């Protein structure tokens with residue numbers, strides 16, 4: 001397992017990594033996708049977000065990654081209210097999260113290696129400090145022989161694995177992933193889930209959207225369900241002793 005801590009600084013474990021209060025959001029032709037959504041993701045928690053197709057899982061992740069602004073309610077990330085964050089400040093906030101988008105959003109003109117290295121370059125790291133880590137991560141997700149491949153030449157499952165490698169390479173404190181194992185076979189899906197579990201053990205707060213409600217039980221994670229615009233917590237996140245719950249609990 002290639003996953004080791006990269007950052008020397010310890011996070012503030014007392015701050016809830018995500019706080020959503022009374023979120024409401026809709027599109028022109030679907031005005032009530034999210035209604036009064038409340039959620040707290042404490043440091044080190046691990047949740048799966050489920051719900052029927054079209055329930056708004058991707059929309060909720062898009063609000064949390066600042067790709068859309070809520071029409072009502074507040075969003076706070078890493079203890080900072082970001083509901084009205086200026087557009088110019090969004091890239092810096094996004095750099096603190098690892099996001100796996102449903103449609104991958106890889107950079108087609110960059111090799112697989114350079115796609116994964118990009119977040120480290122943007123963080124100002126030097127190639128000699130990250131080359132080995134990037135190579136090891138690519139090997140771990142089964143792309144050891146595809147360092148130079150451009151994304152358009154990869155299969156759907158390979159693109160998905162590349163997107164995951166890129167999202168986690170900086171060991172972000174918050175990982176938000178939309179159906180991250182939807183395009184791979186079961187064995188690879190289990191392997192990728194072990195990667196998320198390892199990152200969670202290192203302290204990452206994780207939220208994964210999936211159609212598979214059994215995942216939460218399999219991985220001892222919390223289970224959230226979005227239905228008719230409302231978010232309910234079905235199972236709380238179970239975390240190792242070093243990640244004891246915030247007094248307010250995992251979700252509202």
Ligand SMILES: Nc1ncnc2c1ncn2[C@@H]1O[C@H](COP(=O)(O)OP(=O)(O)OP(=O)(O)O)[C@@H](O)[C@H]1O
Pocket residue numbers: 027028029030033051052053054055056057058059060
């Ligand atoms: N950009 C958009 N413009 C208008 N409507 C949208 C847009 N994106 C999503 N919707 C609608 O909002 C609703 C929620 O969509 P969303 O993709 O968030 O659901 P989901 O739970 O992620 O679905 P799935 O499990 O099928 O991926 C759906 O009715 C969808 O048609």
